Amino acid sequence: MGGSADARNASKAAGKLISKEMYELLKLAEEEQGLDESGIVRRIEWRCDFEDTAEEIRDFYFGEKNCVIPVFGTVEHAPTEKMKNNNVNVRNIADIRGFMEIIRKENVLFAVVDYIHGLENAENELDVEDVRTIGRDVFLRLREEDKEVPVYILDGIRGHYYTEKEKNALMKKGAAGFIESKRFGKQLERTYMDVCCRVVMETLTERHQVLTYGTKREFDTKANVGSIIFCDFKLETAVESEDKSAMLSDDLRPNKSWNDIFVSKDLKRELEFFIQYLRKPKEYKKAGVKPKGVLLYGPPGTGKTLLAKVAAAESGVNFLSVSASELFNGGPEKVQDEFRIARKYAPAILFIDEIEAIGTKREYSAVPNPILNALLVEMDGFISRDDKPVFVMAATNYIEKIDFALIRRFDRLFEMGTLDEKERKLQLERLIKKQSDRFDISDEMVKSIVDRSRGLAPAKLEKVVEAALREGIRSGQVIKDDLFDEIFERCILGEERVDRSPGERARTAYHEAGHVLIELYYGRTPTYMSIVARGNHGGYTQFGTEGWDSTQKYYLERISAALGGRAAEMVYKYGLTSGAASDLDSAKEIAANMVCKFGMYEEEIGLAVIEAEELKYNQKAKELINRILSEQLEEAINIIEANKDAMERLVKAVMENGKKYLTKKEILEAAGGLNRK
Known part of the structure; x- marks a missing residue:
């Protein structure tokens, strides 16, 4: 079901299907009990098995939900069970303004109009061409303002039945069909199912999709009842051979969902909105919504491509993926070709990865960029259709390089950062x-x-x-x-370096224990301490995030903790080693920010911000930074001197536990109580 098959082909295919399934069922019945008079098949049932079927496909078969059918005129009816279950609101109204308001603002599936509403003494010989009624005015106004809503005419109202000539005249004016007033309830439900079927076919055609299925047969030997069951329903894209390389096929569509990615609530809410827009563009068109795309930016590995895969899986619309390098190599023609295919199979998502390859700011180069110009023209959408939108998702690691004109084409920019x-x-x-x-x-x-x-x-x-x-x-x-x-x-x-002597490991243990002890002294517990040499370091201590502050006192404590390793080496007579190089860099950066950016030493240096280049020639500021480092190193030495027992316990724990590291819990257990006098 779906695609662009005409009625004759569809009827022919249906006939073949019925013949084939009936033949297979009768074969099954014969195998089960034979086909003599006593074993004749009394009844054949056709039904669907929707187990493990996607919700969207189930909705195709059960009808449109949460919609309105406005009826202009007065006709008595009782809602059927199916329409009640689907929350279909059949609303009688005899006010033109109210009727048109429903058409404009609500999700209208189709409308019913009493064409002769407002006419006194209707007679069977009435010529519909000459009639001037309120119902006629509503019908013509509806056909003028919204041609997409199917309109059905009430027939037999107040005893007037339309002739074939009148019906043909109304059909030419835009009527979709007729509903008898005497059998209004049953015919309304039948019309509802017909319109739902038409909506499904139009949806599949617009998406270039077909609904595939399998069949199975069952036979009840006791009741002599056979069943032909449709099952394994799937939506597949009907792609022409020349476009297959550009389209993501259904079997390759990523099996990803929102559960596979961590994004902000704002980003998820916006993308879900865009996905709903792609699924039902006509509804959003009424509200004046026409999104073009989103630009995802952030460091490598933060989930930009994964988010595009989620969009491909969750949206259910056609998905095209291309790298900007492919567009660069193919030139403007490649850009135009990708958008041509996307429009052909719209609604669709076009994902462009590493867009900086073609979207770099033009101010960086005097050479024209025809590829970027082609992309800008395509995203402007001069030849696009509102009911068949192409939504562009693009990703970059270098947002600062992207041309401003390209950025303006996107509805939203989303930063994909690291996780909390x-x-x-x-x-x-x-x-x-x-x-x-x-x-x-x-x-x-x-x-x-x-x-x-x-x-x-x-x-x-x-x-x-x-x-x-x-x-x-x-x-x-x-x-x-x-x-x-x-x-x-x-x-x-990196890999562990195993070429170290016991003395080197012991020195590393005291060094890292010094960092840990200072942090503990200030009431913060490191989360990890390791004496395993990897890369360019002999071990490390991972400070926690608890107790974070932005005060002068906090920053001075962080400097002391950073210098705790150097202080421990000095206290335990290891002398001055290169092991504190990175610690000194970290401590100097904190002290420099306190002096040059945070204005924490107004009396000594003033409040003006001192830039990095200026600092090279500001002797007073450099002396102040060195003084801060020396004072905090001295404080770290004093803390370690006062807590040598705790130091020894930490060193012993990490040296003798066989793991060569301590977790947060093990750090607290080993250190014990501290002397904070």
Whole structure:
């Protein structure tokens, strides 16, 4: 069902289907009990099995829901069960203004008009060409203002039945058919189902889709009743051979949903609105809505392409995907060809990935960009149809490079950033749950990974889980905390360096314990402490987000914590090492911001912002920054001197537990109470 087959072809195909299914059913009946007089098939039932069928397809068969059928005139009727179940509101009204208001503002499936409403003493010999009535005025006005709403004429009202000549005249004026007033209820329901069927066929034709199905047969030997059952209903796109390379085929359509991605409520709400617009453009056209597209931007791995896959799966409309590099290589002709195909199979979504390849700001180059010009012209939509829209989704990692004229073509810009703590936890739990038989991860480890994955793209976290699965399959073991932790560290920071001496590991343990101790002293607990050497560092401490503040006191404490490793090395006589290089960079950046941007040292340096280039020549500011660092280093040394017992406990715990790392819970247990005098 669907596509562009004409009535003759459809009737011929239906005849073949009936013959084939009847033949197969009779064969089944003969196999079951033979076909003598006692075993003759008494009845054949045709029915549908909608188990596991998409809701949209079920709606095709059960009729339009939540719609209005306005009836201009007065006719008595009782709503049928089917129409009540579908929330179809049949509304009698004899006021022209009210009737037209319903047509304009509500979801009208079709209308019924008493053409001779307002005429006194109607007679059978009345010529419809000459009649001047309120009903006629409503009919003509409706045909003029909204030609898409089917209009049916009440026949037999007040004893007047239209002749064939009159019916032909009304059909020429735009009447869709006639409904007898004496059998109004039954004929209204039949008309309702006919219109619903027509809507389905028009929808499928507009989408270039066909509804496919399978059949099965059953035979009840006791009742001698056979059943021919339609099942396995699916929507498939009817694509012409020359367009197949551009269209995403139904079997390749991504099996993704909103549950597979984490986006803001605003983005999801807007995209769901656009998807509904693509499904029912005529309804939104009445409200003056005509979206063109959305531009997704953000760092790599934040879900821009995945969001496009969700839109492809959720919308149900035709989906075309092309990279901007393909458009660049194909030139303006390729742009025009992609939009030609999209319009042909509209409503459709056209996804353009890495759009910066063709959409860079023209101010960066004096060379004309005909490809961008072609894209701008196509998105303006001079040759598009409102009822067959093309919606453009584009993605870029470099929003700052996109031409302003191109940005203006999009209805919304959405930033795809990294996930917050709650979203990271949900993503990790969902990924693990998909392969729950291969994971045995504690809640504490999940929390630890969530804390350490702050700032990671969602795709990176997914790669970690995939790497853990591969390792579990290779080793033939269930993935537990220690293995998962090792995989995470390896994916993010690199392989462990195993060429270190016991003395180097001990120094790293004191260094990291120094960071941890200072943080604990100020009432904040690090989420992770490791002495495993990876990449260009010998270990690291992951600070938590608790107690975040923007005061001078908070920033000074962060400087002390950053210098805690250097302070520990000094207290335990390791001397000055290069291990504190990155710590010094971090501490200097905080101190420089306090002095140059935050205005926290007004008396010493003033409130004016000092730019980075200016700082190179501002000796007073540099001296102040160095003084802050020295003072906070001294404070860190004093804290460690006063809490050597806690330091030793932390070092012993991380050196002797075999894992070479401590979680937040283990850090608290090892440190114990601190001396805060």
